[in-house]
Amino acid sequence: MNTREQIEQMRRDWDERARENARYYVNTERDDWTDQEFFASGERTVAEEVLTDMTNICQGKDPKQMTVLEIGCGAGRVTRALAGLFGQVRGVDISAEMIERARRALADCPNAQVFQNNGTDLSVLGGVPVDFAFSTIVFQHIPSREVIETYVRDVHRLLRPGGLFKFQVQGDPSIEARPDDTWLGVSYSDAQAVELAEKCGFEPRHRHGQGNQYFWLWFFKK
Numbered sequence: 001m002n003t004r005e006q007i008e009q010m011r012r013d014w015d016e017r018a019r020e021n022a023r024y025y026v027n028t029e030r031d032d033w034t035d036q037e038f039f040a041s042g043e044r045t046v047a048e049e050v051l052t053d054m055t056n057i058c059q060g061k062d063p064k065q066m067t068v069l070e071i072g073c074g075a076g077r078v079t080r081a082l083a084g085l086f087g088q089v090r091g092v093d094i095s096a097e098m099i100e101r102a103r104r105a106l107a108d109c110p111n112a113q114v115f116q117n118n119g120t121d122l123s124v125l126g127g128v129p130v131d132f133a134f135s136t137i138v139f140q141h142i143p144s145r146e147v148i149e150t151y152v153r154d155v156h157r158l159l160r161p162g163g164l165f166k167f168q169v170q171g172d173p174s175i176e177a178r179p180d181d182t183w184l185g186v187s188y189s190d191a192q193a194v195e196l197a198e199k200c201g202f203e204p205r206h207r208h209g210q211g212n213q214y215f216w217l218w219f220f221k222k
């Protein structure tokens with residue numbers, strides 16, 4: 001299976017998951033999310049991963065003056081919470097079905113826009129610079145190091161110098177990704193995460209959760 005075929009597989013599978021039960025596949029804690037509970041789970045993610053980290057994220061800027069990028073925005077759960085905090089939010093997702101649901105979730109958030117992308121880079125956003133980039137429970141599903149690296153390089157293109165890309169990858173070494181399985185993504189060791197940052201022009205200043213599913217990386221653009 002080549003990378004193009006893998007990307008097509010990701011798009012097909014995520015469209016299918018979205019049609020079946022988008023909110024369950026976004027957050028498998030429940031299969032019967034109400035709007036209120038689903039959006040509250042996005043608020044919790046932002047409370048845990050963003051609000052606790054505003055010094056690294058904002059670096060003295062007013063959040064309302066910042067433009068934020070979210071990779072793999074799904075049904076808009078986290079995007080909505082980010083839109084309540086930051087000036088502008090742009091989300092991308094490989095699945096048109098997810099994007100349709102995200103647009104509905106964001107109907108009352110005029111500062112948030114979401115786009116279906118090609119599943120590997122941010123060309124759909126053009127060249128508008130971003131102040132902070134974020135991604136959670138997305139790369140843990142991507143079975144290709146090449147695709148993840150392409151995203152990291154493209155975030156580097158859009159981030160302002162010194163800006164932070166905070167994202168989560170799979171860190172559990174017992175996970176065996178298969179090229180055609182779009183649920184279990186490739187796992188990163190600490191050394192592989194550092195190598196990824198350095199190859200793509202980032203300083204991997206902090207890492208947390210090595211060896212676990214929730215391996216968080218703080219990549220600062222050099």
Ligand SMILES: C[S@@+](CC[C@H](N)C(=O)[O-])C[C@H]1O[C@@H](n2cnc3c(N)ncnc32)[C@H](O)[C@@H]1O
Pocket residue numbers: 010014025026027071072073074075076077078092093094095098117118119120135136137138141142147
């Ligand atoms: C588990 S959901 C998480 C959604 C969102 N990050 C959240 O926490 O609510 C994973 C999302 O990643 C998207 N995704 C998977 N592979 C992708 C890729 N190669 N490029 C962009 N999005 C991708 C899926 O379509 C899906 O919406």
